[in-house]
Structure formats: structure tokens, C-alpha cells
Amino acid sequence: MPVDGWKRTVDGLPDYTAEPRGRTKGVEWKLRAKGRNFVDFCRIKVSGGQGGDGCVSFHREKFVAFGQPNGGNGGRGGSVIFETSSNETSLQHITHTAAAPRGIPSPDKEANPENEEEEHLPHKPLELGEVEAKDREMSKRWVLYPRLTNAWTTLPEGKVNYFEEAQAWIAEEDRIIEARRAAMSKKPLLLDVNEHAAEGTQLLIARGGGGGYGNPHFLTTQNRAPKYATRGREGQTRWLALELKTIADAGLVGLPNAGKSTFLQAVSNAHPAIAPYPFTTLNPYIGTVDYSDSYQVKVADIPGLIRGAHRNIGLGHSFLRHVERSKVLVYVIDIAAEFGVKRRVKGVDDWELEDDNAELSQEGRNQDQNVADEEYSQPFEDWKTLLDELEAYQPGLTRRPSMIIANKADVTEVAPKNLQLFQKLVYEEWAKRRTGDVSLGSSSSDYNIKIVPVSAKYKKNIVKVTSILREIVEAEKAKEAAATKRKEVREQLEEEDVLALKARRNILNDNSKVE
Numbered sequence: 001m002p003v004d005g006w007k008r009t010v011d012g013l014p015d016y017t018a019e020p021r022g023r024t025k026g027v028e029w030k031l032r033a034k035g036r037n038f039v040d041f042c043r044i045k046v047s048g049g050q051g052g053d054g055c056v057s058f059h060r061e062k063f064v065a066f067g068q069p070n071g072g073n074g075g076r077g078g079s080v081i082f083e084t085s086s087n088e089t090s091l092q093h094i095t096h097t098a099a100a101p102r103g104i105p106s107p108d109k110e111a112n113p114e115n116e117e118e119e120h121l122p123h124k125p126l127e128l129g130e131v132e133a134k135d136r137e138m139s140k141r142w143v144l145y146p147r148l149t150n151a152w153t154t155l156p157e158g159k160v161n162y163f164e165e166a167q168a169w170i171a172e173e174d175r176i177i178e179a180r181r182a183a184m185s186k187k188p189l190l191l192d193v194n195e196h197a198a199e200g201t202q203l204l205i206a207r208g209g210g211g212g213y214g215n216p217h218f219l220t221t222q223n224r225a226p227k228y229a230t231r232g233r234e235g236q237t238r239w240l241a242l243e244l245k246t247i248a249d250a251g252l253v254g255l256p257n258a259g260k261s262t263f264l265q266a267v268s269n270a271h272p273a274i275a276p277y278p279f280t281t282l283n284p285y286i287g288t289v290d291y292s293d294s295y296q297v298k299v300a301d302i303p304g305l306i307r308g309a310h311r312n313i314g315l316g317h318s319f320l321r322h323v324e325r326s327k328v329l330v331y332v333i334d335i336a337a338e339f340g341v342k343r344r345v346k347g348v349d350d351w352e353l354e355d356d357n358a359e360l361s362q363e364g365r366n367q368d369q370n371v372a373d374e375e376y377s378q379p380f381e382d383w384k385t386l387l388d389e390l391e392a393y394q395p396g397l398t399r400r401p402s403m404i405i406a407n408k409a410d411v412t413e414v415a416p417k418n419l420q421l422f423q424k425l426v427y428e429e430w431a432k433r434r435t436g437d438v439s440l441g442s443s444s445s446d447y448n449i450k451i452v453p454v455s456a457k458y459k460k461n462i463v464k465v466t467s468i469l470r471e472i473v474e475a476e477k478a479k480e481a482a483a484t485k486r487k488e489v490r491e492q493l494e495e496e497d498v499l500a501l502k503a504r505r506n507i508l509n510d511n512s513k514v515e
């Protein structure tokens with residue numbers, strides 16, 4: 001292959017009609033990766049750094065006898081902080097363990113060569129005498145100088161063991177900190193980064209451990225030369241599950257091959273992969289619909305849903321998290337689906353037979369057969385499948401404002417007939433599902449779902465869809481804005497109430513003082 005990356009023709013000249021090599025390679029790589037380069041879920045471990053150790057040291061100077069203790073405290077371990085960013089489009093580059101650096105030990109330590117002995121103490125082989133074992137246990141929490149070995153076992157009669165006293169203090173402190181940490185990690189950390197939408201907001205996820213105390217910390221009027229310091233505390237460790245939820249205004253939901261990607265390509269600047277086989281799309285794809293007045297609506301194309309997706313059949317339904325946040329759901333239905341031929345899904349339809357409620361499902365099937373041929377509509381069944389799967393993913397998801405695109409309306413042999421029946425059935429079903437839904441207003445338009453026949457492939461009737469889409473999105477945005485406004489007003493009122501209450505309390509306090 002020549003350096004310029006172009007293939008050569010027979011004459012040895014660059015073949016400009018061929019795809020450049022780089023691009024071909026890129027496409028091949030993407031196909032091989034089968035969407036694995038798009039990571040939208042991962043588990044990671046984060047841990048704050050351990051605090052630095054305190055130091056045991058004494059002031060040494062010519063003509064100064066018995067210098068005071070001057071070992072420094074250790075530094076606090078680093079904390080793990082998340083920062084919000086709108087630039088990330090995948091979790092692929094997130095490291096699976098995020099550990100903050102250790103706190104810096106007190107610098108005096110380096111000037112104190114004797115201490116190095118203790119550094120190696122925990123790594124000694126296990127055959128140790130009892131005293132040494134105790135010593136080793138002790139050294140996990142304490143920096144001892146020069147080595148208090150035997151000091152606490154063979155203490156002369158009548159002498160106070162200051163070290164025991166210090167141990168009691170630290171144990172008390174440890175207890176408090178442990179309790180606080182336990183209370184903190186009791187409730188799971190549920191964090192929606194979307195709430196902190198401002199770019200660059202920092203959130204503390206795992207706290208670093210506190211630094212150890214240097215020996216001046218243990219100075220008392222009795223004990224003028226404490227020869228011990230504590231080690232730094234362990235940092236906080238958390239296991240996190242990170243989820244990436246793509247945020248678009250509208251989400252396209254449909255069975256495989258319904259033409260979702262074709263539709264996205266027709267309405268937006270996106271160029272998703274389109275092919276006449278199921279599961280062409282393997283990861284979500286976002287396109288932007290541009291209107292003439294430079295208004296924009298973001299539309300997300302996701303992989304196809306099939307019956308049983310909630311039982312992890314097909315690609316499962318975890319990718320629905322990418323439409324979970326969208327304001328509008330757009331059902332893409334293949335209106336040219338073969339009339340009267342029921343789709344059988346491998347792994348679902350044969351599975352039901354072995355089911356405990358085999359009789360029940362048998363009944364259901366009989367019912368299906370009882371439905372007169374002219375009443376059976378494959379597009380309608382497909383739509384119901386979509387609704388069921390969405391509900392299985394998240395109850396209440398189908399209550400979002402939604403519209404239906406009856407795609408492939410250009411197949412004139414079946415589409416018009418299918419569409420009529422489909423419309424009738426959908427309106428009935430929608431009204432049935434919507435009655436008694438308190439979240440809806442009383443106007444009858446709320447009970448309607450718009451069905452627009454289009455041909456995504458030949459770009460027919462697309463403008464109608466985009467204008468309806470814009471209407472719904474704008475209405476939703478207006479609703480949201482009103483809701484946030486109301487919330488802000490409420491919060492402000494509450495704040496004022498609190499201030500008034502505080503002021504009243506102050507007045508009361510003042511009065512009581514006067515009395």
C-alpha cells in the first residue's frame with residue numbers, strides 16, 4: 001500500500017474512486033467491535049488515599065538539652081472527585097479503579113533515619129514472637145520511637161503508662177469516626193449528575209483518610225517527651241455503578257427493521273447505518289433536526305426492541321436508558337408488515353410453551369385465533385409489543401407524550417389498508433389505557449395519539465412529522481420551565497419563612513435575656 005493511502009489502479013496511479021484506506025479500516029474496525037466501543041454501563045471502584053503518617057521527632061540543637069517534640073502531622077489523603085462534563089459520550093475511557101494518592105507523611109520523617117526500621121516492620125515474615133506480633137499489630141496504627149517494645153509490659157511499679165492513655169484517646173476518636181463513616185455508607189449513594197448540569201461542578205465521591213498525629217499531639221504536662229505518633233487513616237472506598245443516559249428531546253422506539261435509522265437519516269444530519277436485516281443499529285445514535293428558524297430538536301435512534309426484550313432476548317432492553325430521559329417517545333411502526341402473518345420470536349414463543357401458565361398462554365393464543373382475520377393487524381400487535389416492553393423496563397414510561405410514525409407507507413399494496421385498521425385499533429387501545437389517568441387534563445386531545453404515515457426511505461411526509469414533533473417538544477419544554485419556576489418560587493417562600501422564624505426566635509431570646 002502506497003504511503004498516500006490510496007489504492008492504485010492497474011496503471012499504478014492513485015485510484016481516487018476507491019475509499020481511502022484509513023476510512024475503510026475505520027469502518028472495518030467499527031463493524032468488528034460490534035458496538036463494544038460504546039460503553040454505557042460500568043462498575044468501578046473508587047478509593048480515597050490513605051492519610052500520611054505522623055512523625056516522632058525532637059528538636060535537636062547545640063546547647064539545647066531535651067528539645068521539645070516537633071514531629072509534624074501527616075497530610076490528608078487525596079479524595080476522589082467527579083466533575084461534570086458534557087464532552088463525554090461514552091464511559092469507555094473511565095478507569096475501573098480510581099485511587100487518590102496517599103497523603104504525604106510528615107517531612108521530618110526523612111530526617112529521621114531510625115524510623116525506617118518501622119517502615120519494614122509489617123513486611124517481616126510471620127514467625128514472630130508474641131511481643132513482636134503485638135508490636136506489628138501496634139505498628140499498623142502507631143509510629144513508635146525508638147521502639148516501645150516491652151515498654152508496656154515491663155513498666156516499673158508506680159509509673160503511669162502514658163502510651164496506654166494515648167491509645168485510649170485515639171481509640172475513642174476512631175470509634176467516633178467509624179460510627180460516622182458507617183452512618184455515611186449506610187445509605188447508598190444515588191447521584192444524578194444531570195441535576196448538576198453546570199459544567200465543571202465538582203462532587204466529592206470518596207473522602208481521603210485523615211493524616212496521622214505527630215508526637216507533639218500527645219504532649220501533656222506529665223509526659224514531656226511522647227515517643228509515639230499515629231499513622232494516617234484509610235481512605236473511603238466505594239463501589240459505583242456508572243450509567244450513561246443519552247439525553248435527547250425525542251427517542252425513536254421500534255422493532256428491528258422498522259426503519260428507525262432511515263427515519264433519523266431523513267430528518268437529521270446524522271448518517272446511521274441502515275441495512276435490511278435486524279439489529280443493524282447496535283448503539284444509540286443522536287441526530288439533530290434543524291428547523292428553518294434554527295430551532296433544534298435532538299432525536300435518538302436506538303437498537304430495535306423485540307418481544308421478550310425484558311427477558312434479555314435480542315439485545316435486551318438496557319439500551320432503553322437512552323430514551324428514558326427524552327421528552328417525547330416516537331414509535332416507529334412498519335405499516336407494511338405482512339398482513340396476517342404473526343411474527344414469531346425465537347426464544348419467546350417456544351419458551352411460553354414450557355411455562356407454568358402454559359394453559360393460560362394457550363388460552364391467549366386461542367383468543368388470538370378467534371380474532372377475525374380482518375381484525376388482526378400486525379402493526380398494531382407490534383405497537384402493543386413496544387408498549388409492553390417499555391412498561392416492563394420502567395412502569396409509567398409509556399405515559400410520556402408520544403406519537404406514532406407509520407413508516408413504509410410507500411408500499412401501496414398493503415400500507416393504506418393496514419393503516420386504516422391500525423388507526424382504528426390504536427385509538428381504541430389508547431383511549432382504554434388513558435381513561436382514569438389522573439396525570440392527564442380533561443381535554444379530549446390528550447387522549448389522542450397522532451399517527452403520521454410517512455416514507456422514510458423516499459422522504460415523504462417528513463415535514464409533517466417534524467412539525468408535530470416540534471409542537472410536542474416545545475409544549476413539554478414550556479411545561480418543564482413552568483414547573484421549575486414554580487419550584488423556585490416555592491423554595492424562595494420557604495427560605496423566607498425560615499428567615500422569619502429565625503428572626504422571631506432571636507427576638508424572643510433577646511426578650512428573655514432582658515428579663
Ligand SMILES: Nc1nc2c(ncn2[C@@H]2O[C@H](COP(=O)(O)OP(=O)(O)OP(=O)(O)O)[C@@H](O)[C@H]2O)c(=O)[nH]1
Nearest residue numbers: 257258259260261262275276279280281304456457
Ligand atoms: N420501502 C421502504 N423501505 C424502508 C423505509 N424505511 C426503511 N426501509 C427499509 O427498511 C430496512 C431497515 O431499515 P433501518 O433503518 O436499518 O431499520 P432500523 O429500524 O434502524 O433497524 P435496526 O437498526 O436493526 O433496529 C432498510 O432496508 C430500509 O431500506 C420506507 O419508508 N419504505
Ligand SMILES: [Mg+2]
Nearest residue numbers: 260261280281
Ligand atoms: Mg437502526
